[in-house]
Amino acid sequence: MQPPSSRPLHLGYNPIEYVNSHLYLGVWIDSNLSFRTEISFLKERTNLRLSTLRSLTDKSNGASYKVLRLFDIQAIRSVIDYCAPIPVGANPTLIQKLETTQNEALLIMTNSPRWTRLCNLRMECKIEAIQHRIKARAAGIIAKITHSATPLPPLTRVPASINLHPDLLKQSWTHCTVKAIRLFNLDTVIQQEPPTPPLSLEFIAHLTPPNFITYYTDGSVNPPKAGAAFICGTKTAAWRITDGASTLLTELVAIREALIDAKNTTVSPAIIIHTDSLSAIQVLRQPDRYDNINICSTIVNTAYQILARKTIIIHVGISGNERADNAAKQATNCPHSDIEVTLSH
Incomplete structure (x- = not known):
């Protein structure tokens, strides 16, 4: 993060370095919350696993479509699912980079020519688009956390923004999260009373x-x-x-x-x-x-x-x-x- 002043911060006698991005729990957080670093990180990790998927398609003794699809879901898409609530506020152009990786995986799994329509490939493989997948995962996770008996304090802004008109919300992570929640009709769930604690x-x-x-x-x-x-x-x-x-x-x-x-x-x-x-x-x-x-x-x-x-x-x-x-x-x-x-x- 860029320092607000020239005066450095110290932890004890050790100065704390200012950085523009930081890896926290496997997710890169940048100072502007643009998530460019995180998308690049995901792109690099998924491309490595994409190479493994390609090596499994050997013509002589390669894996079946069922195995290839399972590898894609468990090893490639799971990387994106892990941090789905984070890039929900990223620029769609950045998300398209991840979409390209999934499109390549679909072509490899089905051994289809590159001129095949992507929408047909998704329907054939029963795999949704990355943009839709990120919104669905983010909406579900955020709705579950905010509706729990002990919601996290940083997420209290999401229920407060549910009833606001879209034009009144600034373009931010909260705005994108609220749009995703409304898209999947989870706004009524968040506005309900939290569930009662488990029975003793x-x-x-x-x-x-x-x-x-x-x-x-x-x-x-x-x-x-x-x-x-x-x-x-x-x-x-x-x-x-x-x-x-x-x-x-x-x-x-x-x-x-x-x-x-x-x-x-x-x-x-x-x-x-x-x-x-x-x-x-x-x-x-x-x-x-x-x-x-x-x-x-x-x-x-x-x-x-x-x-x-x-x-x-x-x-x-x-x-x-x-x-x-x-x-x-x-x-x-x-x-x-x-x-x-x-x-x-």
């Missing part, structure tokens, strides 16, 4: 019938160690699982073991499982799975066997499950793995 375990226990069996599951990762646990009344079960397991995998192991334990229980008409992993529930609900297939299949099959004679209720977003969390953390200190699982890839 004490409140849930008050509503749960006494003859229901309740499990609390959790997983813990202390790289490279990993553990999983469940709590059911006075019973605590915990395991150390294969080193290198992801947080999602530990949560799935905890749910699986809770279901296996519940399968052998015949004294209750219903089973309630509390988990703090929304991603685990989302994975189990997917009809097609490409990862963690073995453990997900075991969970689903065990659940169907239980459903033949019991009711299963799975909750997510319950706060206060410290016992299961502590048990999973303690399991990571076990000298050997109790459960061997196939690591996700």
